[in-house]
Amino acid sequence: MGANTQDKALVVIQLSGGNDYLNTVVPYTNDLYYDLRPTVHIAADEVLRLNDTHGFRPGMEAMKQLWDEGQVAVINGIGYPKPDRSHFRSMDIWHTAEPEKIGTEGWLGRVIRELDPSGENVLTGVHFGRGLPRALGCRGVPVASVGDLDTYGLYPDMQDEWARKAALGTFAKMYGGAAGGDVVREYLGQTGSDALKGADILRTAPGKYTSTVEYPDTGLAKNLKSIAQVMCADLGTRIYYTSLGGWDTHSGELLTHAKLWHEVSSGVGALMADLKAHGREDEAVILIFSEFGRRVRDNGSGCDHGSGGGAFVVGSAVQGGMYGEYPSLRLEDQLEGDLHFNNDFRCTYTTLLEQWMGLEAASIVNGQFEQFACF
């Protein structure tokens, strides 16, 4: 496996709230960093050194391990023109790949439509979480949204398995029936049937899966484990999506940020180890992103909303290393007190789509963008 693009999956981990990039990939030899961050900084001797100038923050040990193995591409200075410091708007921009006007289609929704134009596999895209992120939203594109893989589907509250089965059988009849040409009822029937079909297949995944890898006991790790389970069940899923919130560190950042990155890093480490144990490490690449970085100067306890930040692409197919330019901290180079972005996030999207998924990216990300040579 691996040579054929059919097997290649993209796992997206969204860090909601605005990850403080300066305290993630720390410029530990830069005096300006310590001048501008008198309180909310990572001491040079605590940094997990990636090279002579930059290092991961403590908590990212597992990602440092993957870096050492050459599996982590760090995309420095990622962003988009005219940064918007609203969480929601900025996230929308990342989701729709549309920074100028209000986009209606999610970029990954388009990817799914591209991969499976007739919607034959209702599990081409699977989201682990509640409610569909806009990135996956695209009219007529079925996407499963899984809160909990073990109980996923309709009626998770029904304890009696036999009763639940009967209820599901009745649901299938009610939604499978013709609707006498009524467009709305036909559509409801189709959507309900798709959801049921997806749930039926997905529920088989945990049963087929065994692993020696221990995942940490966190919400994110649970979702990442579910991703491994679905991947190992060979259901044809190509896009996986999950999120972790809490990154809006206006206050008490040091403690929170350490905990959050430990959750991400240890989860990603476990997922990669699990895929390796199953001989599937060549099948997935992980994208980790956040809607924006944070203000260069700290506020004494945390940091406020910023613009330019960073992203990570992780996988055994990835050529590890630094990509993009680490933004300058000099006052005159800042953008209204923020790190100045130097590469459009759609460059990274394009890279992933063209080089990893084997798709033509332009129509998905709304334009032609330069690519990184990270595969």
Next chain:
Amino acid sequence: MSTHDLTLMAHLLRRAGFGATPDELEIYAARGYETTVEALLNPGEAQAMPDDIIRRYHVDQSELRQLDGAGAYWLYRMVTTQCPLQEKMALFWHGLFATGYAKLNQARALLNQIDMFRRSGLGRFDSLLLELSKDPAMLLWLDNQDNHKGAINENYGRELLELFSMGIGHYSEDDVKEAARAFTGWTLKNAEYMAVRASKDSIWPYGRINWHFEFREDDHDDSDKTFLGETGPFNGEQIIDIIARQEATARFISQRLFQFFAADEIDVDGEPVVEAMMQSYFDSGYAIRAMLRTLFNADYFKSAQTRYARVKGPVELLVGGIRLAGSYRRPTLGANQLAFQAFYMGQGLLAPPTVEGWHEGMEWIDSGALVERINFVAKELGDVSKPGIRDLIFRLDAANDGPLTPEQLVDQCLALVGQLEVDADTRDALIEFAAQDGDLDLRGHQPGDAAETRVGNVLRMIASTREYQLA
């Protein structure tokens, strides 16, 4: 009273409210259709859960700065109000004049706006637009604090015409600019203070104080404007007067009301109703109440044609399920989850995706949202410990002397959830489901016993039907 009366009343209450319990339906039906329409259109005391009670149990709903608590706070109102059309109108205007937390970071200002919709949402449209134009949340949402004499910001002027009143195609780009000029100086009081707060405290860019409208004469452009063919030194009030006089405005508002209250699509039979609503708009001096009176009393609205012709919005579905099940009648731990639940279904209150509001009708439905919708209402209606569901069981028991056949069980449950009419195949599937355990004997039933659970399971399946997703 006849089944026909009850069925019609159930239809009215699904549209002008959030559905109705059997008790409510009987009370409304005894009063008669037109009397009920008038009562709905003239809300008295809402008797919703009082603020002091809510706050005693929900600390986060006291200050109401954050989004989730604010969403739950409004949901309490919708769940407990005795004037459902008032809340339904607030929801309608919230969808049309969609203002979002994303940019404001201050839920209180949004709730003040919702309260304005509650207060003025059935009154004159021109008055409502005027209040909207002075609403602090709206001013900031569409940047009118940056709309200055000599340096206009068109955002509010444009959306006022495009999204809030006339619709695209009925005005020129020059009209947009002229409208924007007329609204220069319409801003927030204390802007300088807020700017200082913003520079120090970026989470709440506009500060933690209450927001107020201010008209700054020195920043207002009082020179002549030519707007929709009329010329004069117009201020915002005159712009709204001119907008309100337009036929395009009458049509736009009539259509939006029609789609929210009657049917997602306006078909050839619906068009004359829209025309009649436009006529009521002009005859009544732009009164929304008069337009709705025309709509609700139209034969078209009362006909079978409009039944289930709308996809329920997530909030309608959620609140309807809760009201029928009788949950959250008192302050309830976990009420904040309701706000999340609405978001999972695709309609986060006070957080519309854009100024265009939500895409409604069929666009409410995708596979993820449908699973969330069904799971929520199926759980509410299937839970025989909920007071509203217990009422339904007692009614079933009281209405039958002996065991119920599966057909009787299904048909009576369909009637109890609001005279729900399902297609023949669906009814057959429900009867087959109910028939698994033969006839149902409710005599001597005890809370949560097997007989009650069977009723709960039938209600759960009814909540899962396609028809229950529609209004």
